[in-house]
Every structure is written in structure tokens, then in C-alpha cells.
Amino acid sequence: MLARVARSAASEPFISCLTRTHHHIFPVLTNQIQFSRHFNFPTRKNSPSPFAAAAKMEDVRVLMICPMNSYLEQELDKQFKLLKLWAHPQKQEFLKQHSESIRAVVGNATAGADAEMIEALPKLEIISSFSVGLDKIDLIKCKEKGIRVTNTPDVLTEEVADLAIGLMLAVCRRICECDKYVRKGMWKLGDFKLTTKFSGKTVGIIGLGRIGLAIAKRAEAFGCPISYHSRSEKPNTNYKYRASLIDLASNCDILVVACALTPETHHIVNREVIDALGPKGILINIGRGPHVDEPELVLALVEGRLGGAGLDVFEKEPEVPQQLFDLNNVVLLPHVGSGTIETRKAMADLVIGNLEAHFMNKPLLTPVV
């Protein structure tokens, strides 16, 4: 991020290519040296100068776990020594080969760094995740070993909230089914059936964090009363708090999962919750697949015990239970919650910005650990 700002400012031809990326840092360093000399403070001989640190970034080995974004790959390749784990079929061999040199890992919602991977990389200093969810990273191990962890909060909040509402409308108003109806020429044979009104329906949100709040704000504009369940009641909201998830599910029309995936929230939407939501209820999942007991969900939908579902995430992506394919009251998406050009670029910039900050000894932009 810092280098990028510098690059865009450095258009003068006489600035050499060495300093082009760092020219805004160099004058700062010069001022610091002058300041310390004036007051007779010793210069910090042992700490690397930012200039030297930046030049060395090209040698820093960064391991990318899986393909996630070509812009991110290109930028990582430009600035660091990028190693692509998925390009090597013998993953264990590859890790062993480079274990002493990998200082950073870039993961995403699909794959991060578990305890085994962390143990295999003794020089690992930082994991920068191309996601806001951290369930694929062993955070406890990272804390133990002093490994920094960053994610991509805020830049994707609106996008994910937009998709949650898009799924609610698609399921209530059968938009995908209607589209299919017209494309198959069935409108010529008769009108489509009645759908369910969305405005005014009670929306229950599991997890009132950034994304949960953004969903609430949007749903409110449709006149939807909002209630929520989370570990504790949030101050400063007018939304109805439900201490029990069963209570929330029993008293809402549309239940949306918007919390983080932790051991406590694994399968938080189980058979009991699904039954409480009921045959007219709709479940929306823009969190993580393992938030929901997927086999129970499939059974409930197939048996008509749940009114409908809009799902962007699944327990074993990209595998999706085939029994859902023929259900018209279900909308399935391939984990596209943050999937717009603008948002993915902002996420990539944050991943790179965090890595740059770390290797230049600057404060991390969005640290978690």
C-alpha cells in the first residue's frame, strides 16, 4: 500500500528506479537523521533502514496456498518472491524444500494455515488472509508462536450484505425461478404463481458484527423488523435481542447467518433451529458452510419442513448437495459474497498493504493477531 502510493507519486524521470518506490521514505529518513544529530541522540545502528528493508522485500518468500485472485498474484509476484503451493503436486515435498525460507503465507476462505502447516514453516512471521473469515487459520498456534495474522475486514462488508438481501429477495420472490419460467417459454401458457412479499417480513440475524449491521440497515429500508442473536446484547441498537437462537428462529420469517465461524458456532443452525424456523421460514447463509448442519438442512428442504434457502457457502465447497439442485425454493451461489471487481481489488490491496507494512516494520493495517 505504501509503495503503491509512492509509485503513483514518483513520475519524475530523474528519480532513479531504486528510489522510485521509496522516495517518500528517503526524505523522512534524512530528516530523522538530521533531527537526531541536532539533539545528539544516537542513531539506531542496529535497526534496518526502511530503504534497506524495502529493497529486501523482493527476496521475501511468500507462500500462496491456492489460486484466489490474479491481480493479487501479479502484485505479490512483483513485490516478493512468490511461491504457489497449488502448482506443486507434491505439496509436502515442496514445503520441506522451502521450509527455512518462507516468511509469509497468503490464504483465503478456502485454505489457510492449520497447526501442521505452521509447524512446517519455522520462519513464518505473518499470515495475511484474503478474506475476513479466519476459520482456516489456527489462531491459537499463531499467538503461541508470535506469528502475526491479518484479514480483510470492512472492504467487503457492503458487498456481502448486498448479496444477503439479494438472496432474500431471490428466494421470497422466486426471481431465479421466474427467470427460468420465462426462458422456457412457460409464460405463454399461463401466469406464474403467487410469491411471498418481502417488505415487512421479520429478519433474524445471527451475529450483529459489521456484516450483520449492514444487513440490518438494508432490511430496515424495506420495513423489515430486525431481531438478532449474538454472544451478548449490543448497546446502541434498537434491534430486538434474542438470548436464545431457538427463540430467534421461532420468531422470525427470514434467518440469516452472519457471524464468524468458531468452534462455538460450528453447526449453530441445527435441526432444532431449522424446525423452529419452520415450513414458511427462509434460511440465508452468507457466513460459512459449517455454520449449518448441511445434511439436516437438505432433509428439511426436501421434506418441506423449511420454506426455502439462499446459500452462498457450503460445508465442502465446491461440492454442493445434489438434492438441492431441483428445488425451486432454493438459490445456490458459488461463494461470491465478496465477488465484485472493486471489492476483490480492495481486498488484494489490503493483503499486500499488510505484508508491506510488516516487512517494513510499520504497524499492520488490519491485524487480528
Added chain:
Amino acid sequence: MAEDETPEVQQLPEIIVLGPPVVFETYEKEFCSKFRILRPWESTLPLSEFLLAHAQNTNAALCSGYFLLSTAVLRHLPSLRLVVTTSAGVDHIDLSECRRRQISVANASTLFSADVADLAVGLLLNVMRQISAANRLVKNGLWPKTGDYPFGSKLGGKKVGIVGLGSIGLEVAKRLEAFGCIISYHSREKKSFVLYPFYRDILELAAISDVLVICCALTKQTRHLIDREVLLALGKKGFIVNIARGPIIDENELVLCLQQGLIAGAGLEVFENEPHVPEALFSLNNVVLSPHSAAFTMESLWDSYEITSGNLEAFFSNKPLLSPVLDK
């Protein structure tokens, strides 16, 4: 028909039902408990002959939004004093003839505004985030075989131009503001009670907008209001949603622009020649199609029964109409 009727039914006020509208088919029993019903579609006679034979003394008509209540039909209803249409739109009714004959007209007023606005937002999200296209991909079992799904477009921060800021347009604006959209509008006149920027020129609105949402009534002035010039001004990254009436957009030009990538995508609920939809659209992934059913939710259908029967009852009791469009 008259021979089958009980004396009680014969006492009820008579209405002729034209269409028939969905609300009548759904709540027929309820309508029959309040009115004596003439059902032209059950007769083998052509409409004009049926009207001549049975409807010369009928004072009120319940009409579907699809039924063309033309001068010719009106001339066959010499005693008609009220038309209640189940739709919000009145473009299917010869209003000048009604005015001339002092026939009152009542419509669905703002009953469907929330549902229609919901669908406008739903279609916009669906086309910008490719919800239907991605749903198709997953349900065809293609997710494991595809890499990253192609990116959609962000809705937040986009400039939305609303064409027609009536009841529906205002509801659309209110919803999209919550997504962080920036609202402007084009209308016959500037509305003094809103702060959204007003554009007297539709071309100017299209040029500055990322999204156009068509919410206006169909009139002589708005027919083909959205023509090729407006679509080109909207541009390659622009999206259009139409939940108003098909003929407001030049459909042939719209299809060409979509095929040639001159606009980014469209969400369409209405068409020039319903239920016919240009087949060229069926193979496009950047189009979402809906069979003019925005108002047909279970909740609104009951509300529709209440307002139409309420208007008819008010008329027969000499009380003010609930939702008059034209009142003598």
C-alpha cells in the same frame, strides 16, 4: 344464468367482470357473496354480443390490468358509471372516453408499490451480482469445473437514475439509499418534497447514471422514452431495470444493445408484447426476466381483494371511492 340465481343473489348489486383478473379468480366466493356477477368469458357469445344481451343496465365493471377497456367496449356498456381496475396502471383504459361519459375510475393506488419496489431492487441485485446466472451454474453441477466465478458489479455507491418519481419510484429510492446508492430522478415536474437532484432531460440523467430504474406510467409522452440514444448514454457499464410498462423502452433497440454489449445488463419485468419475450434474450447471462408478476404476492392479493371490493361497495352505497383516479 338468471334462472339459477337465488332471490338473495338477485338482490345484490350487479357488476360485470372483465378479464377475469387473478384477484377475482382467487376470491370468487367472497365477490359472489357481495355482488351479482356477469361472466362474459363463460359465454360462447363474442364479447360485444354478450354485452348487448346482458350488460345494458350494468353500472359497475371490475376489470383486470390486461383487459383493453377501449372506446368500443365502453360503447356497449351504456349504463356504466364505474370502472374498478385491479392494476395500478390505467393505460389499458380509455380515460378520455370515461371522462366524456363521466364514468369514475378507481385503481389499486399505492397497494402494490412496496412489492413492485422490492422486485425492482431484487432484479437489480440479481443482474448486477449475477444471482440467477450463478444459481444456474451451481445447479448444473458446474462449480467444481469452473474456476472463480466471473465478478459481478458492486451496487454500493452507484448513481441510480429513477425515471418517474411516483409512489413506486419513491419506494425504490428509499430502498436503494440504504445500499449506499446516490439517487437522481427524471419526472414530468420537479418534486418539491424530495432532495434528490432533478433532471428535466432524460438523456442527461442517463449520461450521469450507472443504473436506470423505470418506474413511470405509460402515456403518449413516455412511449419509447428509453430509446437507443438513452441506452447509449447509459453506456457499457450501465444497467437498466424496467418494472413499469414494456413500451416505455424501445425493446428492439434494448435487445440490440444487450447483444452488442452496449449496456452491461438488464432486469425486465415487463415487455412490449406480453407474454412474448424476445427469444434473443434467452441466451444472455446479463439479463434477468420476470413474467409481469411484481404485484402478485399472496399478501398483496388479499389487499387487492379488499380495495377492489371496497371501491365497489362504496360506489353502491353512494360513499366516496377508496382509490379514485377519475371521479365525476
